[in-house]
Amino acid sequence: MEKISSSSTEGGGGGGGAAKISSIFIYPIKSCRGISVPQAPLTPTGFRWDRQWLVVNQKGRAYTQRVEPKLALVEVDLPKEAFLEGWEPTKTSYMVIKAPGMDLLKVSLSKPPEIADGVSVWEWSGSALDEGDEASKWFTNYLGKSSRLVRFNAASERRPVDPVYARGHNIMFSDQYPFMLLSQESLDALNKLLKEPVPINRFRPNILVDGCEPFSEDLWTEIKISKFSFQGVKLCSRCKVPTINQDTAIAGPEPTETLKKVRSDKVLRPNQKQQGKIYFGQNLVCKESFTEGKGPMVKVGDPIFVLQKVSSAAEAAA
Numbered sequence: 001m002e003k004i005s006s007s008s009t010e011g012g013g014g015g016g017g018a019a020k021i022s023s024i025f026i027y028p029i030k031s032c033r034g035i036s037v038p039q040a041p042l043t044p045t046g047f048r049w050d051r052q053w054l055v056v057n058q059k060g061r062a063y064t065q066r067v068e069p070k071l072a073l074v075e076v077d078l079p080k081e082a083f084l085e086g087w088e089p090t091k092t093s094y095m096v097i098k099a100p101g102m103d104l105l106k107v108s109l110s111k112p113p114e115i116a117d118g119v120s121v122w123e124w125s126g127s128a129l130d131e132g133d134e135a136s137k138w139f140t141n142y143l144g145k146s147s148r149l150v151r152f153n154a155a156s157e158r159r160p161v162d163p164v165y166a167r168g169h170n171i172m173f174s175d176q177y178p179f180m181l182l183s184q185e186s187l188d189a190l191n192k193l194l195k196e197p198v199p200i201n202r203f204r205p206n207i208l209v210d211g212c213e214p215f216s217e218d219l220w221t222e223i224k225i226s227k228f229s230f231q232g233v234k235l236c237s238r239c240k241v242p243t244i245n246q247d248t249a250i251a252g253p254e255p256t257e258t259l260k261k262v263r264s265d266k267v268l269r270p271n272q273k274q275q276g277k278i279y280f281g282q283n284l285v286c287k288e289s290f291t292e293g294k295g296p297m298v299k300v301g302d303p304i305f306v307l308q309k310v311s312s313a314a315e316a317a318a
Helices: 069-073 133-143 184-193 256-262
Strands: 020-028 034-036 039-043 053-056 075-077 095-097 105-108 114-121 124-130 146-152 179-184 205-212 221-226 228-237 279-287 297-299 304-309
Touching: 020 039, 020 297, 053 114, 069 133, 105 133, 114 146, 133 146, 179 184, 179 228, 184 205, 184 256, 184 279
Parallel strands: 179 205
Antiparallel strands: 020 034, 020 205, 020 304, 039 297, 053 146, 075 095, 095 105, 114 124, 124 146, 179 279, 221 228, 221 304, 228 279
């Protein structure tokens, strides 16, 4: 593990850190489209509003793009002021949901009263807040199968991340960790190898940075964004979702076929236990402690300072 002195920065960017944030993405409903925002409040479970909602089947099991790629076409909008520090919804605050061939659905951001028991996503199960019959009917019609829209019940539930990698941290309906970071340079390096370049939305990061070397983020074990400390806890292993075109909801072989050749554990971690995984991006936890909804802000343009890193992807946790 290499500690980096405060007088030096990694990867250029001239006095402004190793890189800077070029985009921030929030995905209010898991597996639906993201929102690009200029700033986002930090909370103990990730950016505020990120993966706070989930579409489930009649047994309460999560739908994701892996089995319901049509979710890629569902657009979600929140009020602009939802990303201001300390903002709280009123009775007239809504999340607006659109999809091809469907009427607009408006979901109140005031807490819904109904409890849905037996909601599950991956290894976790618990209760959630049910967004009611109108939302249920909308998603049932859109997907053509019984569905409900539920919201994480932060008042009663905890969903811890894997303690092997990041003990004491929690998420809402994210896959594994509160934040996922990717660099534009890594995407550019991948796109040079592809016949048809893919956009960043295939990879669904929360934080896109630029100004560093390709795949630098693999090595970052401790960084500062603005004045807040983050830990790089695990390389992000990729599933089927990057193969789904987010404009058409149609899956193809790429970029997974190319990533297998250049970003598999066999290539990156030849002396480690092989799990047949491919890696693209770095999972993060924030080391600061906040109060819900009144946390500090991360903004586009904020510099990234690398405080500690490993010397190769083979040494990174994965």
